[in-house]
């Protein structure tokens with residue numbers, strides 16, 4: 001069982017446009033509205049592929065009512081913590097060449113009582129679960145050490161912890177030594193405080209984080225695939241997306257695939273391969289739709305431990 005915690009969920013509006021012109025009226029040629037937020041997406045992907053998962057998140061306001069409706073239409077298993085303020089709407093604008101511009105709202109202020117309820121609800125569910133995935137930005141006003149508190153409670157309950165966050169929240173999470181983090185290249189560069197241009201530089205940054213007490217670092221690299229780095233290994237997996245439609249949710253799908261395989265007892269290489277298949281399948285779906293087994297069937301990932309360290313990364 002994999003529990004996800006999304007402290008700042010969202011309604012995800014994805015708009016496909018012709019070439020985006022700043023300062024002009026741009027007409028959408030297609031649009032989607034989906035329940036979102038990183039952990040919510042991880043649970044959506046897991047459930048769509050037969051893995052057990054429950055999404056924990058705060059939900060309030062008119063946006064929250066719509067979120068609950070969309071979530072129930074998709075039969076997503078949830079433990080919702082009711083809050084007074086409205087959850088956010090995040091907008092992604094996709095141009096014909098795939099360029100994606102995201103505008104993410106800050107999200108609601110949660111009261112101390114609401115934060116305590118979110119922590120207690122999560123703690124109650126993780127007892128007996130294999131993994132807790134703590135995913136996405138923190139809403140305003142939530143202390144950065146929220147991440148640290150979550151990791152400590154999960155470990156005390158015997159669950160392994162995966163974090164997909166950025167900035168100060170990721171820093172605080174790393175300080176509590178989770179089993180796994182899933183930064184993209186930009187997030188890892190921010191964490192270690194230096195630019196990462198090559199495979200070797202990414203591996204060396206991941207090893208710095210591992211020396212701090214994280215067991216595994218999965219670095220998502222867009223069209224370059226993903227790297228898994230552990231204390232004694234570095235593995236690269238890659239798959240081609242011939243017809244990319246939307247990268248929104250690809251990182252969440254990748255993390256879901258990795259956790260699904262790890263939770264089923266697979267080794268790190270097979271788990272990375274699974275994650276890259278799930279991430280690449282998500283890229284070929286509109287909006288933040290999560291892949292089903294039929295979507296995964298056509299994707300084949302290659303995997304290697306013979307890394308081309310000097311290779312410059314493209315994304």
Ligand SMILES: Nc1ncnc2c1ncn2[C@@H]1O[C@H](COP(=O)(O)OP(=O)(O)O)[C@@H](O)[C@H]1O
Pocket residue numbers: 183184219220221222223224225226239240241244247249250251252254275276277279280283
């Ligand atoms: N254009 C693409 N072509 C093929 N695979 C992709 C592409 N973009 C993303 N992916 C796959 O999805 C995964 C997650 O995407 P990425 O954009 O790196 O994550 P994030 O959304 O967290 O920044 C990648 O590791 C890769 O496997």
Ligand SMILES: O=P(O)(O)OC[C@H]1O[C@](O)(COP(=O)(O)O)[C@@H](O)[C@@H]1O
Pocket residue numbers: 008010011012035036037038039041090104135136137138247248249250251252253288
């Ligand atoms: O919590 P953040 O960092 O603002 O990100 C939230 C957004 O990320 C998403 O989970 C998509 O994430 P990825 O594209 O990284 O997989 C959206 O559903 C959501 O709008």
